[in-house]
Amino acid sequence: RKEVEQDPGPFNVPEGATVAFNCTYSNSASQSFFWYRQDCRKEPKLLMSVYSSGNEDGRFTAQLNRASQYISLLIRDSKLSDSATYLCVVKGYSTLTFGKGTMLLVSP
């Protein structure tokens, strides 16, 4: 089993749609979780941390299920500018492990 697994997509959605991405991780001892966003040919940028109780930042909601080793990201009211690759990131003891990402394409 890969350390961090994501559906590569692409997810094609119209503007205004709600879309959800999922991610599973293999290391049950993982301590911190994040979602990063990466635009084409750019560096990844931190979108949000993921907390056990779930957390929301505007149109973005992240959830963590430690028992199932599962992380999710929900984007509501999608904008054209949300088009990017979303990376699920898991931290073990010392460093971050990145998933390969899920590509989102939002169309007019």
Next chain:
Amino acid sequence: SQTIHQWPATLVQPVGSPLSLECTVEGTSNPNLYWYRQAAGRGLQLLFYSVGIGQISSEVPQNLSASRPQDRQFILSSKKLLLSDSGFYLCAWSVSRTYGYTFGSGTRLTVV
């Protein structure tokens, strides 16, 4: 505020040539520093990380090496590049092992 600088942005090098990529961080002290590589169509692979001057941990055996000669400087090197070294090289820093990382703008290396 903290900033991270990485250069050059793009590099084309022949097979067998040496490599030196530099990364510097401003506005913080004793950061944790990281080198990642993203090959075409693949995920981010951690190459090296450093928690202090002269302290380098290597994650994968490879044709590359890293050094940290100063607190806020991290250098990625190779004596002889291979075609398989092509990729997008990203430097990152964090205030501690607990927090997420901030990436530099990256160097896109093509070995020909």
